[in-house]
Structures are given as structure tokens and as C-alpha cells.
Amino acid sequence: MTEVNSHELTNGHAVHGYAKFVRWCTWIMLTSVIVYMGSMVSKEQSKSRESGERLFRIVHGSPIATIMCDDDGRIVEYNRAAEEMLSWSRAEMLGKDVGIMIAPGNKVQHAEAFTKAVEALKAADEDWRVTKTGLTGSAIDKWGKTIPIEFSTRGIRYGDKIEFLAFFRRVSAGAVPKVEAGPLELPKKGS
Numbered sequence: 172m173t174e175v176n177s178h179e180l181t182n183g184h185a186v187h188g189y190a191k192f193v194r195w196c197t198w199i200m201l202t203s204v205i206v207y208m209g210s211m212v213s214k215e216q217s218k219s220r221e222s223g224e225r226l227f228r229i230v231h232g233s234p235i236a237t238i239m240c241d242d243d244g245r246i247v248e249y250n251r252a253a254e255e256m257l258s259w260s261r262a263e264m265l266g267k268d269v270g271i272m273i274a275p276g277n278k279v280q281h282a283e284a285f286t287k288a289v290e291a292l293k294a295a296d297e298d299w300r301v302t303k304t305g306l307t308g309s310a311i312d313k314w315g316k317t318i319p320i321e322f323s324t325r326g327i328r329y330g331d332k333i334e335f336l337a338f339f340r341r342v343s344a345g346a347v348p349k350v351e352a353g354p355l356e357l358p359k360k361g362s
Contacts, residue, residue: 235338240269242289242333256341258313269337274309274317281308288335292328302326307342319343 230237231250236257239248249264257272264271273281304323312318322339 235340238264238269238272238337238339240335240337242292242335244269244285247334253339256312256318256339257310263313272310272312274311277308285335288324288326289333292326292333295328310339 230248233250234252236253236255237248237250238246238253240246246264246267246269249259249261251261253264254260259272269285270278270281302323302325305321306323307319307321310318310320319342320339321342322337324338325336327334327336
């Protein structure tokens with residue numbers, strides 16, 4: 172009786188060749204899946220980049236002055252309308268403390284409100300927003316000139332990151348009644 176190598180024959184079929192074929196097919200399928208997933212990631216990154224570029228164009232093309240800062244009060248975004256109103260370029264303002272453009276009479280109130288908003292956002296159980304609208308105050312331009320403004324702010328927390336947006340426009344002195352920010356109210360859970 173001749174001894175049969177189990178790798179060569181099983182029920183009369185060549186297993187060794189079949190195993191190579193299965194490994195080869197598996198390798199081709201896995202390679203195809205990896206290439207496909209890579210192309211999908213690349214497409215998603217491209218879409219994300221395009222979306223970010225689109226948002227950048229919208230913000231920078233907006234006629235409303237817009238400034239974004241982090242939870243340390245450092246400016247991370249500054250659009251053209253803000254450049255036109257305050258005379259500082261975007262390059263000059265990025266990384267600067269937002270207090271540079273707050274009028275001396277509003278600095279204490281701004282610092283207190285900013286600190287409260289950061290604390291409230293950090294203490295929230297989930298991601299949420301703090302919005303204050305219709306506020307009035309004064310900004311300082313690059314040359315030290317006081318500019319009366321109406322503004323709205325929005326503090327946003329998502330994950331561990333907190334950012335603040337300020338949208339503002341120049342108003343005539345006394346044209347808009349002063350609106351106090353009032354106490355910061357946390358949203359009720361589930362609402």
C-alpha cells in the first residue's frame with residue numbers, strides 16, 4: 172500500500188494546489204477591500220477638505236464681522252468683515268487674545284462673562300451651546316478708535332473642545348438699546 176500525503180490528496184483532489192488558490196483569492200479579496208477602503212477614506216478626506224474650504228469661503232466672504240476664539244480667549248479665526256471694521260489683518264489677529272479688541276469699559280464684563288461661559292460649557296453633561304444675541308458694546312480698532320457694535324455670541328462644546336464665535340456689526344451710537352447678557356442658563360437635561 173502506498174502512503175498518501177494528506178496535503179496532496181483528499182478525496183482524490185489536490186489540496187495543496189487548492190490551498191494555494193484559496194490563499195491567492197483571499198489575498199486578492201483583502202487587497203481589493205483595502206484599496207477600496209483607502210479610496211473611500213481618500214474620498215471622505217477630499218469631501219471633508221472641500222467642505223472645510225467651502226465653510227472658510229462662506230465665513231470670510233460674509234458681510235458680518237466674525238471672530239472665533241478658543242477657551243483661552245485666543246483668536247483662531249477672523250474674517251474680512253472684521254478686518255475692514257477693526258483695521259487689523261487676519262494674520263495680525265490669529266493667536267492674539269480677544270481682549271485686544273474689547274473697549275476698556277467693557278473688558279471686566281467681557282472677562283467675567285467669558286469665564287462663566289467656559290465654566291458652564293465645561294460643566295455640561297453633553298455637548299451643547301450657549302447663545303447670547305442682541306448685545307451691544309464697544310470694540311477698539313487697530314488705531315484705538317472706539318466703535319459701537321451690536322453682537323451675538325455662541326459658545327460651542329463638542330467633546331473636549333470649546334470654541335466661541337462672535338458675530339458683530341457697527342451701529343450708530345445710541346441706535347440700539349443696551350441689552351444685558353443676564354444670567355447664564357444651562358439647558359435642562361433631555362430638552
